[in-house]
Amino acid sequence: MTNLSTLISGDQDFWLTELPNYQRDSISEMLRSGKTHEQVAASWLNSSIADGTAPFGTSNTRGLFFEKVVDELHDFLCVGMSYENERSQIASGFKTGQVGLVATITAAISPHLDSAPSFLAPAIAVLLCAISKIGLGAWCRMQTERRSQETNQQLTVTEETSSTGDQSPQ
Secondary structure, eight states, X not given: OOOHHHHSOSOGGGGGGGSOHHHHHXXXXXXXXXXXXXXXXXXXXXXXXXXXXXXXXXXXXXXXXHHHHHHHHHIIIIIOGGGHHHHHHHHHHOOTTOTTHHHHHHHXXXXXXXXXXXXXXXXXXXXXXXXXXXXXXXXHHHHHHHHHHHHHHHHHHHHHHHHHTOOOOO
């Protein structure tokens, strides 16, 4: 059985090879322009799909959908009890450097996001590039801390709203 940390390591460009050429070329161009992996993933998820259509998400921020994708990927790779079976199947069925891992992860998390795997796959591939760069353990700890801070901020806002009697919707 292979450890997920071992599977998500090594050459970052490997993750992009699984994508169709048009997706890989677009993402590679964004990375060459100096954007970080996270910025590229957010851009992919928040960009308009075709000319003349409204953008999906927000244009100037990372966007809520990007955060949800990162949260779901964190659940899958690091903590989510709902993904235990999928993680064990990946750990026993894949070898380091084996093609298909992006598709397998994307297929597992896409129903939780109500999104098409083909739309999510490029963002997942780019995020896996970033994760392989810093290491899965470090990425998991960073995301756990980020989510904890966000939860604490939400609790503080809720407590402040309750104490002031503000009845506005949250």
